[in-house]
Amino acid sequence: xxxxxxxxxxxxxxxxxxxxxxxxxxxxxxxxxxxxxxxxxxxxxxxxxxxxxxxxxxxxxxxxxxxxxxxxxxxxxxxxxxxxxxxxxxxxxxxxxxxxxxxxxxxxxxxxxxxxxxxxxxxxxxxxxxxxxxxxxxxxxxxxxxxxxxxxxxxxxxxxxxxxxxxxxxxxxxxxxxxxxxxxxxxxxxxxxxxxxxxxxxxxxxxxxxxxxxxxxxxxxxxxxxxxxxxxxxxxxxxxxxxxxxxxxxxxxxxxxxxxxxxxxxxxxxxxxxxxxxxx
Amino acid sequence: xxxxxxxxxxxxxxxxxxxxxxxxxxxxxxxxxxxxxxxxxxxxxxxxxxxxxxxxxxxxxxxxxxxxxxxxxxxxxxxxxxxxxxxxxxxxxxxxxxxxxxxxxxxxxxxxxxxxxxxxxxxxxxxxxxxxxxxxxxxxxxxxxxxxxxxxxxxxxxxxxxxxxxxxxxxxxxxxxxxxxxxxxxxxxxxxxxxxxxxxxxxxxxxxxxxxxxxxxxxxxxxxxxxxxxxxxxxxxxxxxxxxxxxxxxxxxxxxxxxxxxxxxxxxxxxxxxxxxxxx
Numbered sequence: 113x114x115x116x117x118x119x120x121x122x123x124x125x126x127x128x129x130x131x132x133x134x135x136x137x138x139x140x141x142x143x144x145x146x147x148x149x150x151x152x153x154x155x156x157x158x159x160x161x162x163x164x165x166x167x168x169x170x171x172x173x174x175x176x177x178x179x180x181x182x183x184x185x186x187x188x189x190x191x192x193x194x195x196x197x198x199x200x201x202x203x204x205x206x207x208x209x210x211x212x213x214x215x216x217x218x219x220x221x222x223x224x225x226x227x228x229x230x231x232x233x234x235x236x237x238x239x240x241x242x243x244x245x246x247x248x249x250x251x252x253x254x255x256x257x258x259x260x261x262x263x264x265x266x267x268x269x270x271x272x273x274x275x276x277x278x279x280x281x282x283x284x285x286x287x288x289x290x291x292x293x294x295x296x297x298x299x300x301x302x303x304x305x306x307x308x309x310x311x312x313x314x315x316x317x318x319x320x321x322x323x324x325x326x327x328x329x330x331x332x333x334x335x336x337x338x339x340x341x342x343x344x345x346x347x348x349x350x351x352x353x354x355x356x357x358x359x360x361x362x363x364x365x366x367x368x369x370x371x372x373x374x375x376x377x378x379x380x381x382x383x384x385x386x387x388x389x390x391x392x
Numbered sequence: 393x394x395x396x397x398x399x400x401x402x403x404x405x406x407x408x409x410x411x412x413x414x415x416x417x418x419x420x421x422x423x424x425x426x427x428x429x430x431x432x433x434x435x436x437x438x439x440x441x442x443x444x445x446x447x448x449x450x451x452x453x454x455x456x457x458x459x460x461x462x463x464x465x466x467x468x469x470x471x472x473x474x475x476x477x478x479x480x481x482x483x484x485x486x487x488x489x490x491x492x493x494x495x496x497x498x499x500x501x502x503x504x505x506x507x508x509x510x511x512x513x514x515x516x517x518x519x520x521x522x523x524x525x526x527x528x529x530x531x532x533x534x535x536x537x538x539x540x541x542x543x544x545x546x547x548x549x550x551x552x553x554x555x556x557x558x559x560x561x562x563x564x565x566x567x568x569x570x571x572x573x574x575x576x577x578x579x580x581x582x583x584x585x586x587x588x589x590x591x592x593x594x595x596x597x598x599x600x601x602x603x604x605x606x607x608x609x610x611x612x613x614x615x616x617x618x619x620x621x622x623x624x625x626x627x628x629x630x631x632x633x634x635x636x637x638x639x640x641x642x643x644x645x646x647x648x649x650x651x652x653x654x655x656x657x658x659x660x661x662x663x664x665x666x667x668x669x670x671x672x
Contacts, residue, residue: 343623
């Protein structure tokens, strides 16, 4: 196995790595926040990596983006105003805009370079930024959320990198408390909550902090993500009042989801694998 | 990243690899059938690899073994006589013997060296071979099944390696047809059916061949397996008459499952991720 032809991501402190065979590196940018690279892989299409971690590949990103967006937006009774924290590649925005109930979708990404690279290498995602309902901001989401009017958001999607570097503050109780106050009373928070297999204590901590922040309803949604460490990842939903155990039928999503299905969603509500259920 | 300290398995033709950081190789045996290696990993406990492919690790093997065994044995009304094809590490046998309904469990492994190595390095699994209900044979399962009396088996678990080398014949319609005739009328076949993400055409082919062999009921059960290529793997169930959409409650399994749960099982029956549903 010729190492020079593989992009390999060792998961921090986990003794586990994923590799994708690559044809060539297309770009490498040092932004003020991080190092962003774009590769052409042999079998997973284009790959965006940030600080050596796989962010998305053309072949499997739909899983993560659909799971971050559809359960939350179908659980909310009427998700008119959606805010995305992070998500500079516009993949989450793309899924959000498939919901006809959405009137405005604000994306707050700290690093404009992420979106600039997505424009060049993932145009099928970045074009979501041209939708008249989309509103793209480039600043620290912690500050943006602080300034947002109270009770102004229906669904808040936290599409962050891992809890190190620029995204660390997005995993703190203080941030969750601010998010809760900016959500309307029936609002829903959806966040990427890392690998429940590799980092069970972190998932437990996230759910504990969501509870501390006053989110009485919480739901863990694990799913298989081939290019994220351990191949299993999770999204968590949290709300103050809206029950998370029922949802609307997604008859109107265009184009149709490729991973999300109502059967899957209902199944996850009904019961998780035992080892993930025990985390909660 | 120092390559010499990692065990890396590139999935054949998939441009995808999984690596586990290792401390040392404990054994390497060339049996008449294959090369078997045992490693001590940093974070996944002991690892058994056959011909360079990860077979099991101490940390996550329970997922695969529970999913191969519990859905089938809880769906069958009274699984008294169980036969395991392959499974020389005795992990499947271990899960089978947790079911009090099981009166005899026959394991037919072609390669005695696999079980010998499991005795030394996975004794918590291999000790299942000492159970008075267990009966271990070392021969080609294709021949063993040919000789088995018709309608003599309640549940047949195919715990094979990938469809190359010694296991190739275990993925053929002819073998499935023989299996069906050796199962009782209400018998259930459970087989490892590879990664539905990396090899969707293979999964489709397996289900097509099961149908050709006369199995009218079929069920695909995908699950997250961190150390198998793509992190998502599958088991398939097949039966001639027994409905696969209901099952008994596993109140009596000792010790309790760590991955399997009735909620998970019910959820998988109710609906798969869209991309896997479409395969069927």
